[in-house]
Structure formats: structure tokens, C-alpha cells
Amino acid sequence: MTGFDGIKLSARGVCIHYWQERSHRSFCAVDGVSMDVRDGEFVAIVGPSGCGKTTFLNAIDGLIPISAGSLSLSGRPIKGPGHDRAMVFQHPSLLPWRTVLANVAYGLEIQGRVDRHEARERAHAFVRMVGLERFEDHFPLELSGGMQQRVNLARALATDPELMLLDEPFAALDAQTREYMQLELLRIWGEARKTAVFITHDIKEAIYLANRVIVFTARPGRVKLTLDIDLPRPRELRVKRTPHFLEYEDAIWSAIEEESTLAKVVTI
């Protein structure tokens, strides 16, 4: 089901406040963020560390409440976690006592929309999609970081969500694995055809993956810049060295630089 004009996710003036135990005050992590994500779009949110992008994503997932504004998916307001969204966490967060297959089936099992047999069949299919069919019976601790993230991704995809939320899933991987996983993610995204919101602090990663890049300001998070990425798909890793790509990178960098000088922080 899609809302009119094919908008999946709609955020209007979203504010999120946190209570800080240490200073006994609340601080504002996200301040008036508005954005629309259309059906089938891949949107990347970039911003400096601590800019509230992960907080924003957690709110979309329904894990934390928003203080003001509105968040809705296909016209339905977001009130808590739901079957229509699935999160790929920065930390793989796999159940260590379950095999790869059982981990991929976990979301389906919790949501109970399909029977055991079908859950298993679907898990098989998604394990295959992320290229781990030879490791179905392995335990997560026997896998490399990149492989664990594939399981994390397959677990989310298996629940067939309307919206995929990815929270810096490749941040902990080494540079080469990371590039390879980006390529893989695009392949899988092409197969699975999911609307996706992807959080990262890696500008290249954002441009390479997304249809649209949204730059957040430093704390509190606001939308600084929205940039449509007009690069042909399928994208190969080579595209990262084309002049067009570098122009996008340059535009995002200057937006962030401007922000950093304003905020007197240069952490990214």
C-alpha cells in the first residue's frame, strides 16, 4: 500500500529530545527535520558524528518516541516498531546461539505471519541472496564481520518490509570489505526492490548507493542540504572516480565544512 503520489515515508518537523541524566537537562538531538522518501527510493543521510542521524532512524523504526512533528509510513502514523519496517543495525546483533539460517528466520518467527515451514523456505532464499548458502549451519561467531552483516541484512529483508532502515551497517568493516559490501548491497537492493533509508558518515558511500543524499547539520540535526544523485545504475565501483561523482562529493564536503566552521567541530 502506498500513500498518494507514491510517498512511503513522510517526516514533518520532527524533533527529538533526550533527557541527559548527568546534567539533569534535556537536549535536542533532532530539530525540525522534514523529508519525503518515495516508493523504491534509496535515500542516504550523511552528517558528522553525533548529529542525531541514528536517533532519527531509531524514531522511524519506532524504537524511540518523537517530541514534536509527525512521522508516517504510507500515510499511517508511526507509533512503535512494526512489520512494515526492518532495521539493519550497525552492530550485527545476531543471536549467537542460533545458526545463520535460524537467525535469518528470526524476524519472520517473531512476527508470526508465516508458518515455520514457510519461514524456513524464505530464510533459505534470503541466505542465498546474500551469498551465504554454504554457511547456513554456521554460528555467527564463526563468521567474519562482513558475513555477519550479510546475515543482519538477510534477516531484515526476509520480513519483506515496506521500508528498510540501515544504520551505518558497514562502519565497522575494513576498507576493502566495505567497498565490496557496498557493491553487494546495490546488487541485493536491485533484486529486492525495497525503499531504503541508509545512515552513514561516509560521503562516498552515500553518493555511491543513493538516489538522494540528505546532509544533516551538526547537533542538533537539521537538514542542511538535499542532493539528487543522477548517476546511472547499475553502478560499478569505478563510478567513484568519475568527475560527476567527485562534483557531488565536493558539494557535500563544502556543505559539511561550512557547518563545521559554524559549529567549531571538525569531526566527521
Next chain:
Amino acid sequence: MNTEKATPDSDARTEPHNAVGRPGRLAAYQPTLIGGGAVLLSIAVWQLIAAAQVVSPLFLPAPTEIVKAYVQMFHDPEIWLDLETSGLEVLYGFGLAVVIGLPMGIVMGWYRPIRYALDPFIAFFYSTPRIALTPLMVIWLGIGIWSKVAVIFLGAFFPIAINAMAGIRSLDPLLLRAARSFGARDAQIFRTIALPGTVPFILTGIRLGVGHALIGLVVAELIAAQYGIGKLMEDSFDVFNMATGFAALILIAVTGVVLTIAIQRLERRFDAWRPNQ
């Protein structure tokens, strides 16, 4: 290793015998072989010392005497009454400790208000030398099996409850968040994350509980009992029947070792997902 179904990457020919970290053929039996050898050696030395009469047999019976004592012991029908009494005491006391301690520990770990309510009592009893409550238990419950059951229960309850609570409290918050993100209800989180994540802690608690239960058994029977293996040991030492006393002592110790090994096996089974250290 099964070489009949060799696949391209596990072909027997390509697998060198001197691969780093590959255990030798006897490696798996090494602990048993060396440990068993050491036990046999010390029994032999013990027998030699006894035979040479270095120590008076009044204080240290020879292993052969202990074997004779076992034969004699099991000819007397009263031993079955002792075994049954001690066995029932441990069964009831330890069983109650598991049946009450396990749910209580889990509930205390899961619901904070319940933990706050019970913490003072747990802290009080945990710091009390519970074995010293035996005379009190005898006054309250008599010299029959129930005073022993109570002492064993008090010994085993705390390690079981406290470990179960620690297990629930040390659950990975990231796993809880992932489960919540998929829309898991509390009951589902409990079944799919809390319970499996707590099993290793529960088994450790049970293993420690067995040790405390056996200590409780013997000490309680020493103080006041009609029948029981601890009572038999006490009676035998009282009349300098050293061989029978040692026989009873070894019986108790071996029971403890066997139970501990069994639980360790179980712990390893539930740890199959942890890569080899």
C-alpha cells in the same frame, strides 16, 4: 576424519599431517590418561606407605582395607537405608532449590521492583554462614530428613538463584533492541533471548549448587541424624573404624565428582555456538 565423501576443498591428499594446531591422535584422551595415571600412582604410594606401617593403620587404612570395607558395607542391609536417606535428602533439598531458586532468580533479573524487594533478604542470607543454621533447623524440623533437606536447600538455593539473576541481567541490550525492532512482545523476548542467553549461567549455578548441597548433606548429618552416609562416616570415625569411614567419605566425594562432570558436559553442549578457545 571421513575421507570417503571428500569435496574439492577437504581432499585427504591436500590435508597435511603437520598442520598448525592439528591435535595428535592421543590429544583428546590426554587429560583422562594423565589424570587417571596420577590417581593410580597415588593409590599405589598410599598402599606402600600403609604396607610399610609408616603410619599406624589406626589412623590411615590401606586402600585394600577400604575395598574390604566396601564389601562388608554392602553385605549389611542397613547401607541401603543410609543411601536412601541421603539420596532422598539431596533429591528433595536440591530439587526444591532448583524449582524455587531458578524461577525466583529469573524473575528477580527480569523485574526490577521484585529485585529491589528481595535484594535485602538475599544479601542477608547470602552473607550468613547457612551451614551454621543446622542446629536451628534441627530444633525447628527434628532429626528426621527434613532438617537435612532444609540445610541442603539453603546451600543450593543461593548459587542457583543468584546465577540465574546474573544471567538475565547480563543479556546483550543490542539483542533486546533487535528483537524489539522486529516487534517482539515481552513473552517472545523472554523465550527467544532471555532464556537461551541465560542457560550457561543457570548450568553454572546448578553445578555450584550441587557442591553446596553435598557439603550441606554431610555437615547436617554429622550434627544430628538417624541414617545417612554422613551419619555412617561420623559413626565409623567415632569408633576408629577408619576403613569404613574412608569408604563413606570416598563415596560422597565420587558422587560429587560424577555429578559435576555430568553438568560440565551439559554446559559444553549448550556452548556449541562458542568458537573453540
